[in-house]
Amino acid sequence: MKQQQLMKEAHLHMPQGVAENYRYWGDDKTVFIQHAHGCELTDSDGKKYVDFRLGYGPIILGYQDARVDDAVIRQIKQSGILTGFATELDTEVVKQIKALCPHIDKMRFANSGTEAVMGAVRTARGFTGRERIALVEGSFHGLYDELMWKSDIENWQPGDKHAPSVIPFGAGIPAKTRELVDIIGLNDFEALEHLFKHRSDQLACVLLEPIIGNAGSISASQTWLQRLRDLCDQNGTLLLIDEVKSGFRVAKGGAQSLYGIYADLTTYAKAMGNGYPVAAFGGRAEVMDVVGSNKGAVVHGGTYTANLVGLSAAHATLDILANTDALNTVDEAGTRIKQVLSNVFTRAGLAHAFAGPPAMLGIHFTPDVPQTYRDWRKTDSRLYNLFAWELIERGVMLEPDSREPWFFCEAHATVDLSWLEDVATQSLKAAQDKAVR
Ligand SMILES: Cc1ncc(COP(=O)(O)O)c(C=O)c1O
Incomplete structure (x- = not known):
């Protein structure tokens, strides 16, 4: 079996013999x-x-979709991969997203879902001047220390009187990051009211996947999501919807268009580029305009941001999703x-x-x-x-x-x-x- 030889060799060069944790399925099954x-x-x-x-x-669309791959090749032959300067394509792609997701006024780009979530959370904190964030049990938002806290569901039994304990994903997550995070259950009205009662003026954002792509697509009810939206509005808290998995997949306008309930900030990645590494976060202009270079503004940037491989893939993919x-x-x-x-x-x-x-x-x-x-x-x-x-x-x-x-x-x-x-x-x-x- 060639795979087992490859695994054996890979073990000499990478922890677990893989490029990232989630690819390791065991020595004989990877x-x-x-x-x-x-x-x-x-x-x-x-x-x-x-x-x-x-x-x-x-x-x-599919692996090796020629419509996307050809567009990427054309783009890099014309202008290379990155120069560290703006391109016309930056605005073009945001306009495409805005046409599909009218709740977005302004955006910034990123290279992965994790990076988009980091940018969005920082923006929420910068806009509100608050530090606390709340997450929903079962959601996953990438490997970003502060968000790497989860309910230990494996060691919890249905019917247990106590809630599952909250644990870090693994070693290396500073315990201090836990102090800023609350975790509530999806569709749990009591937990929602309790959260806002106790954190009302400290909560920068509630971050969730309404259709939890990391918990078997278990979904928020319309009434619970609406109550969350209303409580956010009443308490000056931003609603941050993570559409990294659901965006440009469950509908052209993502999960939010299925509910008709819209976030202040949204993250996108995955389907927006048919597999090419491209991501974005955006939302209301008033919120996004805290990003900038003035004193007191939220800093966002990165060498590979809006690189032309990812951006041309997003341009071609979004064009197909919008028009076919x-x-x-x-x-x-x-x-x-x-x-x-x-x-x-x-x-x-x-x-x-x-x-x-x-x-x-x-x-x-x-x-x-x-x-x-x-x-x-x-x-x-x-x-x-x-x-x-x-x-x-x-x-x-x-x-x-x-x-x-x-x-x-x-x-x-x-x-x-x-x-x-x-x-x-x-x-x-x-x-x-x-x-x-
Ligand atoms: C909802 C959600 N947010 C964020 C991420 C992180 O994205 P990435 O793996 O591109 O960093 C994921 C990854 O699966 C995700 O499902």
């Missing part, structure tokens, strides 16, 4: 990719997969595949529920759609994990953790549904057999 096209991956041993993981969501049926195709593919899987689960007598929109589909083995991250703990995530590994074995790529949704892209329009149904049926049977052993 996947090395040799080729990616459309919605298909080929690993270094030549095994092919239909990919529903899509690099954690950025691929919205691509996102309908993505939705239809997700809806068809959801139906196929539902048939498989129903035939096997397995209680199941889907969360979130079809383009970013949470699949949970439980009778009712989870409403909170703690509800996720009631799902049969062990069976899901066994099922996922059986699917991977049979050529369906996905994250083996049900907190990661299934992602769909335009290229999934051609997936052979009867093949998928067979493979899912076999995989579920094998997983259920293993589960009772």
Whole structure:
């Protein structure tokens, strides 16, 4: 197996033998990719997969989309990758985003979701003159020390009287950063009222994913999100919606357009560049105008900001998303595949529920759609994990953790549904057999 040789060598050069933590799936299971096209991956041993993981969501059209790749090549042949100066494209791309997301007045760019969130949080603090921030249980906002606090759900049982303890993601996170962060549960009205009662004049922003792309697309209810919006307004707190996963994916205008509830600041990344590294944050002009170079302004910048590889990819991708049926195709593919899987689960007598929109589909083995991250703990995530590994074995790529949704892209329009149904049926049977052993 070539992959195992590659892993052995990589161990000599990188911690865990991988370029970043989330790629390590164990010494015998870590996947090395040799080729990616459309919605298909080929690993270094030549095994092919239909990919529903899509690099954690950025691929919205497909791998090697020629419309995007050609635009990038044209751009870098014309003007290189970066000069550290402004280009016309900066404004062009912001105008494209504003046309799809009319709640945005002004933006700045970044190179990753993490960096966009960092810029947005700093802007919220600069605008409000406050330091505290609140997060929602189960959300993920990138590897930024202050936001690397999470509810220890694995060591919490449904029915426990106490809330899960809040722990750092790992070593190296200063305990002091915890002092500035509150964590509340999604759809928990009591926690929301309590938060604003106790933090009203200290809270710079509440940061959340309304459709939690990092907790199986468990979603805020319309009334809870509206109450959050209202409380933010009443308390001078900014609503910061992280659309790094949902933006330009669940709808042209992102999750906010599905709810009709809009943030003061929003972060985007992933789908905006079909996999090219590009991100942005933006919002109301009054808020964004605290960014600048005057004394007292919020500082934002970076060598690679708005580099022309990322920006030309965003320009081409956003043009396709705005002016073609691509996102309908993505939705239809997700809806068809959801139906196929539902048939498989129903035939096997397995209680199941889907969360979130079809383009970013949470699949949970439980009778009712989870409403909170703690509800996720009631799902049969062990069976899901066994099922996922059986699917991977049979050529369906996905994250083996049900907190990661299934992602769909335009290229999934051609997936052979009867093949998928067979493979899912076999995989579920094998997983259920293993589960009772
Ligand atoms: C909602 C959300 N915000 C921020 C991030 C961080 O983005 P990046 O990995 O590009 O730094 C992620 C990554 O998955 C995310 O899902």
